[in-house]
Amino acid sequence: MSEFKEEFKVKGQELLDKVKDIIHEGNIRRIVIKNDDGKTILEFPLTFGVIGAVLVPILAAVGAVAALAVDYTIEVYKTEEEPEAKKDEQPGN
Numbered sequence: 001m002s003e004f005k006e007e008f009k010v011k012g013q014e015l016l017d018k019v020k021d022i023i024h025e026g027n028i029r030r031i032v033i034k035n036d037d038g039k040t041i042l043e044f045p046l047t048f049g050v051i052g053a054v055l056v057p058i059l060a061a062v063g064a065v066a067a068l069a070v071d072y073t074i075e076v077y078k079t080e081e082e083p084e085a086k087k088d089e090q091p092g093n
Contacts, residue, residue, distance in 0.1 A: 003029060008074045015066035015074070016059065022076050023055065032075040033065060041065050041072070 010018050015033070022028060023046065033042040042065055044058055065072075 002080050003077055004080060006076045006078065008076070010072050010074060012066045012068055012070055012072065015072050016063050018074060019062045020059065022074065027078045027080065028076060029079050030077040032077075033062070034073045034075065036071050038073075 008018060008022075019031065019033075022031065028046045030043065030045045032040055034040050042061055044061075
């Protein structure tokens with residue numbers, strides 16, 4: 001498995017909806033929310049199987065940050081399965 005990062009620029013009022021969408025996509029390992037100056041405001045890991053009640057405090061914190069109505073950058077760290085062709089390759093073949 002490899003990890004890669006995606007970045008999204010959003011306005012304060014769009015932050016909560018975008019984070020919800022990202023979480024529903026799956027394969028998310030970690031989300032980092034930064035302000036205009038590049039300072040980390042929130043950072044939280046997501047493990048496989050995170051559901052309902054566990055997400056409530058995370059989304060509440062994101063909603064509180066979104067109320068500040070500034071521009072944010074969301075960094076999303078995802079995992080990606082290796083392509084099947086690479087899995088089948090054996091060293092020395």
